[in-house]
Amino acid sequence: MAKSAGPLLTAPDLHGRAYAEAHSDTTDEWLRSIYRQALGDTPDLALVAVGGYGRRELSPYSDVDVILIHDDIDDYADAAEALWYPVWDRGLKIGYAVVTAEQAETLAAEELHWATAFLATRLVAGDDRMLAALDAAATKVWAANGDELLAQLATSVHERHERHGDAAFQIEPHLKEGRGGLRDLHALQWAATVSDGFLDDLLLDFDTDADLLLAARIELHRSMGRAGDVLTLDAQDDVAAALGEVSGHQLMVHVAQAARRIAWQSDEAWSRWERRTGRARLSIGNGKPIPTEFGLVEGQLELTERADPATDPLVVLRLALTAVIADRKIGRASLRRIRDVGSPLPEPWPAEARRLFADIFLGGRGAIAVVEDLDQYGLMARLLPEWEAVRCHPQRNVMHTYSVDRHLCEAAANASALADRVERADLLVMGALFHDIGKGYEGDHTEVGMEIIAKMAERMGYPDDEVAVLVDLCRHHLLLPDVATRRDLSDPGTISAVAAAVDTVEFLDLLAALTEADSIATGPSAWGAWKAGLLRDLVDRTAEVLDGVSPAEVVVAEFPTPEMIDVMADGRRMIEGDDTTFTVIAPDEPALFSRMAGVLAVSGYDVLDAMAYSTADMAACQFTVQLPTSGAVDWARVVDNANRALDGRMALTARVRQRAASYGRYRRRLSATPPRREVIVDNAISDVATVVEVHAADTVGLLFWITQALAELRLDIRSAKVQTFGPQAVDSFYVCDMAGRKLFEGDLLQELDLAIREAVGEEDP
Numbered sequence: 001m002a003k004s005a006g007p008l009l010t011a012p013d014l015h016g017r018a019y020a021e022a023h024s025d026t027t028d029e030w031l032r033s034i035y036r037q038a039l040g041d042t043p044d045l046a047l048v049a050v051g052g053y054g055r056r057e058l059s060p061y062s063d064v065d066v067i068l069i070h071d072d073i074d075d076y077a078d079a080a081e082a083l084w085y086p087v088w089d090r091g092l093k094i095g096y097a098v099v100t101a102e103q104a105e106t107l108a109a110e111e112l113h114w115a116t117a118f119l120a121t122r123l124v125a126g127d128d129r130m131l132a133a134l135d136a137a138a139t140k141v142w143a144a145n146g147d148e149l150l151a152q153l154a155t156s157v158h159e160r161h162e163r164h165g166d167a168a169f170q171i172e173p174h175l176k177e178g179r180g181g182l183r184d185l186h187a188l189q190w191a192a193t194v195s196d197g198f199l200d201d202l203l204l205d206f207d208t209d210a211d212l213l214l215a216a217r218i219e220l221h222r223s224m225g226r227a228g229d230v231l232t233l234d235a236q237d238d239v240a241a242a243l244g245e246v247s248g249h250q251l252m253v254h255v256a257q258a259a260r261r262i263a264w265q266s267d268e269a270w271s272r273w274e275r276r277t278g279r280a281r282l283s284i285g286n287g288k289p290i291p292t293e294f295g296l297v298e299g300q301l302e303l304t305e306r307a308d309p310a311t312d313p314l315v316v317l318r319l320a321l322t323a324v325i326a327d328r329k330i331g332r333a334s335l336r337r338i339r340d341v342g343s344p345l346p347e348p349w350p351a352e353a354r355r356l357f358a359d360i361f362l363g364g365r366g367a368i369a370v371v372e373d374l375d376q377y378g379l380m381a382r383l384l385p386e387w388e389a390v391r392c393h394p395q396r397n398v399m400h401t402y403s404v405d406r407h408l409c410e411a412a413a414n415a416s417a418l419a420d421r422v423e424r425a426d427l428l429v430m431g432a433l434f435h436d437i438g439k440g441y442e443g444d445h446t447e448v449g450m451e452i453i454a455k456m457a458e459r460m461g462y463p464d465d466e467v468a469v470l471v472d473l474c475r476h477h478l479l480l481p482d483v484a485t486r487r488d489l490s491d492p493g494t495i496s497a498v499a500a501a502v503d504t505v506e507f508l509d510l511l512a513a514l515t516e517a518d519s520i521a522t523g524p525s526a527w528g529a530w531k532a533g534l535l536r537d538l539v540d541r542t543a544e545v546l547d548g549v550s551p552a553e554v555v556v557a558e559f560p561t562p563e564m565i566d567v568m569a570d571g572r573r574m575i576e577g578d579d580t581t582f583t584v585i586a587p588d589e590p591a592l593f594s595r596m597a598g599v600l601a602v603s604g605y606d607v608l609d610a611m612a613y614s615t616a617d618m619a620a621c622q623f624t625v626q627l628p629t630s631g632a633v634d635w636a637r638v639v640d641n642a643n644r645a646l647d648g649r650m651a652l653t654a655r656v657r658q659r660a661a662s663y664g665r666y667r668r669r670l671s672a673t674p675p676r677r678e679v680i681v682d683n684a685i686s687d688v689a690t691v692v693e694v695h696a697a698d699t700v701g702l703l704f705w706i707t708q709a710l711a712e713l714r715l716d717i718r719s720a721k722v723q724t725f726g727p728q729a730v731d732s733f734y735v736c737d738m739a740g741r742k743l744f745e746g747d748l749l750q751e752l753d754l755a756i757r758e759a760v761g762e763e764d765p
Contacts, residue, residue, distance in 0.1 A: 005091030006225075007060035015243060016215030017057075024049075024056040027064060028124050031087075035125035038082035044071035045079065046126030048134055051095075054120035059218045061227035065095040065117060069130045072100055093227070101133035108141040112152045115141060116190045142194045147277065150191060154270050157187050168259035169406040171398055175217045176229040180259030182213050184266040191269065198272065202265045209258035215243055216255060231255065233396060233671065249394060256392035256403055264376055271329065275299055288326040294319060302331040309342035316342060316379060317356035320370045324363035330373050339377040348461030357383070357460075358426035361412040361433060362419060368409045375405075386452055389440025397671040399726040401523040404439045411435065414517035422509045427466060430457075431473035431510065432517050438474070449474045469507065473514055476501060480515045484534040485723045486693065486732040489541065490558060492551035493686045498538065499545040508546065512539045525726075530608055530624070559611040560620050568618040575642045577635030580608075580625050586646055588619035593717045594707035595645050596621055598652045601701040602659055603638045610703075610720040621717075653708075656701035663700045675728045679756050681749055683742055689718050689734035690743040692752065696760035698729035706731060709755035713748070714738050 009026040011019055028049070035047050051065040052058065068083065070076045080098045087094050097114070099107060108115040118138035123131040142149065160177050167178030176182045185206060192199040219242040220228055223235045231239065231252075240251035275298055290296065293307040293315070301323055309315050316338050323330050345353055361367045374380045381388040390404040402410060415432035419425035434456065438449025450471050457467040479501055487494045502508045515535060519527040541554040560568070567574050567585050574585040584596050593612050600607055600623060609624035625633060644650040675697040682691040694706055703722055710717060710733065718734040736742060743749060 007221075008092075009060075012222075016218065017211050019218055020058055020214060021056045023058040023060065024053060027053070027058060028122075031064075031066070032125040034083060034086045038086070039079055039126070042073075042079065043127055044130065045069070045073060045076075046128065046130035046134075047083070047124040048131055049122040049124050051117040051120060054117070054122050056122070057214060059214075059227075060221040061093070062221075063093045063095045063227075066124065067104065067118075067121075067134065068096065068098045069104060069134050070098070070100060071130065071133075101130075101137045104134055105137040105141055108138055109145055112149060112156060115145075115149050116153070116186075119190050119193050146194050150194070150273065151277075153187055153191065154273065157184065157266070157270060166259075166263065166402075166406075168256045168263055168392070169402040171394065171396060171400055171402075172230055172232050173255060173259065174230050175213050175220065175255075178259070180261075180263030180266070181229075182210070182217065184262050185210050185213075188266055188269055191273065195273075198276070199269050202269050206262065206265075209261050212254055212258045213262075216251070219243055233398065236396070249396065252394035252396065253392045256394065260372075260392065261376070264372065268332070272298075286327040290322060290326055290328075291318065294322055296328070297331055300329045300331040301326070301334065303334040303337060309338045311343065313343045313345045314350075314353055314356065316374070316383070317353060317360070320374060321356050321360050321363065323370050323373075324360055324366040327366060330370065335373060335377045335379070339379060339382075342379075342382075344382065347459050349459070350461065354460055354462065355426070358429055361429040362416045362425055364416045365413045367416075368406075368413055371409050384456065386437055386440070386456055390437060391440075393440050395439070396673070397726050399523055399525055399671075402521070404436055407521050408433050408436055410521035411514075411517045414520050415513060418513040418517060421513050423506050424466075424469075424510065427469050427473075428510055428513055428517075431470055431477075431514050434470060435474050435477045435514065435518060446474060446478070469510070472507065473510060476511055477514060477518060480511055480535055480538060481519060481531070484538045485531060486721045486730060487685065487691070488689075488719045488721070488734050489534065489537050490555045490719075491686045491688065491734070492555050493684075493688075495538075495541045495545055495554060496551045497685050498542045499551070502542065502546070505543050505546045508539060508542055525724075559622060560613045564613075564620050568615055568620060571618060573646070575639050575646075577633060577638050580627055580633070582623040582625060582635075582638060583620070584622075584642060585618065585620045588614045588617055590714050590716075591708065591711040592619050593621050593720075594704055594711045595652060596623065596642060597707050598656050598701065598704035599638065599642045599645050599650075600625060601704050602650075602652065602655045603634070603641055604659070605633060605638070606724070607703055607720075607722045609722065610717075612717045612719060614716060652704075656704050660700040671727045677757075677760065679753050681743070681752070683744065686734060686742075688742070689736050692733045692735055692756070694729075694731045694733070694756055694760065696729050696731070698724045698727055702729055702760065703731060705759040706733070706756055709759040710735060710752075713752060713755060715743075715752075716740070 007023060008030055009023040011022060014022055031047060039045065046069050048067045048069055049065070050067055052062055053065050058064070068080055073079065076098055084094070084096065097107065104118065108118050115138070118134065121131060121134060160183065161179040164174040164177040165179065167173035167175065167180040170178065174181055188199060188203055192203055216231060216239055217229060219239040220231055220235055222242065223238040236248035236251060240248045243251065245251040245254070290301070293304055294301050295304045296302070301319060303309070303315070303319070307315050319330060319334065322328070360370065371380060375391065381391070387405065390408065393404040395404060395407070400407065411432040412429045415429045419428060422428050434449070434453050436445060436449065437452050438445035438447070441448045441452070453474050454467060454471050457470045462470065479498065483494060483498055489495070502511060512535065519531065544554045545551050564585060572585070574583070576583050582596070582600065584592070586592060597607065606626040607623050608626055610621060612619065612621040627633065641650065645652050676695045677697070678695040680693040682693065685691055696702060703720070707717060715735045715737060718736060721732040723730045743752065
């Protein structure tokens, strides 16, 4: 059995391309010595490096890809084994093929992987005539099948992007296979090698970008002690330190900038190739009319002589809007011309400029690509200087799919699809585009963002009342999701507070649409049926209050149901689970809620929402759980565990600790910043209960530990809301004392704070 081994070259003082080349050279020497010892000067036989090894780009744990090429030697199998066994014994991962030149030709013609691998070859050892034969075979294959192979390559690029996402905007980018990663650069190099040179201009000035991604990949291997291409949050700070970056944040800014340039050039290259060969996956343009100041050159929008960016500052906005409406790409010559000679917009902007800018984003998802084109030439920052602060700004929390600038574009595009829900669609998309602009600056992003947006909106010429709307959209952009997921919507005080904050139905509609657009743009974990339902209920009830209905009339007591009350009246225990709902009715005791939270933790299910109710001697609690990623909840097991816990036949505390310890061994980092820890007591928002909001690190059994602390103080839990943002948990509890009163006593509140802080712990688990 092969023993595991580290890289042939450690060289901690070498980084980036210098290390990759030195590692490749060291591997050459090692394989050459094995070759000489095993095979000597056997004629018509050679060991050839291909692929990344052929390019001298070996990362510490890269596969070593080689070809043993021979001229129909009878005992080539023995020769191969003599060469491979020492490699396997060393524990190296090697990708290889043993072929003749004719077999190599067949291999390249049938498999794109080999056709591209043979475009980067180097002789490691043996007869150099065999390398020449291999290169001749590859040249012959590409000459005969070049168009079809390039078509396969273009398709593979598209499919790879679909699988691995966008390296420039993702929080944990795939440095090799993601859009804008190293493989995109390799694909461009392959295409340029076998094409007529029409891609050569797109390969200029890539050395710095390629070197950065290669250097990051090398340090990622070193950090993990194994092969890997996803630059995880766990590794980002270590990789940054190894490369001399100020911080993981700064590293990710530079990675994003490099990947964006590579992706942008890659998109243009394949679009150009598809246009020239008639192989476009999608039709170019949609037949919409194009103003005469713009023309089409190879299917792309270009300025005509009628357009003069030097005297017409609005031409960039009209060009961008036309690109969105007509579904056309903007020609780079025109973008370059606007950058070089274009005049700035007057301040304040004229009304037409505001309309054009908003209409770009009201055009939908096509605006995202147009913004990228503008951004590559610095034109977004020319229009909005504040954009530079969020450009490529990483969020570094797995709740977020994108960097801040891309998130804002995604939110604006999502908002355009909701434009029919609001009276002022232009303010909706602008609010979506601006709402997180404060994340590029120091301080609370909402407070800072409000100040920045006020200045931006004034410069853009919005009247004072519309400036106030845009500022308030930033001020309240977290209000609806926070209330919907953290507060009891059956409490009149909750609805009253939201109605007072939003003031009008028109603003409520804007805020609701922004919330949905923002949540979807954040990522899959920030939006789903549960959250959408809560938000819809909150908005509907708030709208009724704004229309004059009493808050007490719009809330509906959904728990307990009449059927539950009957069971409680009979004094019967009832435990059942259905879909996502777990319901327990049993004799009242302070720890009932906590025990059932522990049962769900031990059973492996996350709680989203919970309600509780009690009479003199009976209690009911109901939990909404998160469905597992596959399959359904095993309610039979949960019910059995609940019965055992209530009967005193389960060591619940020990079981929760065991599960937490087991889960913790496999826990990965989810955010660059540690979770916030805070206990907030609010006696104002609810008329009937004290709201205790707990911010803590998300851990298995967190709800159990908190509610156990509440039970120790003999507090009655009326309802609970549980929300998780990556590593951050935010749990809210509506509690009363045993007499059903809110908590005002200073000593009790002090003990409550102490108990919860002790329960959640002060250290990151």
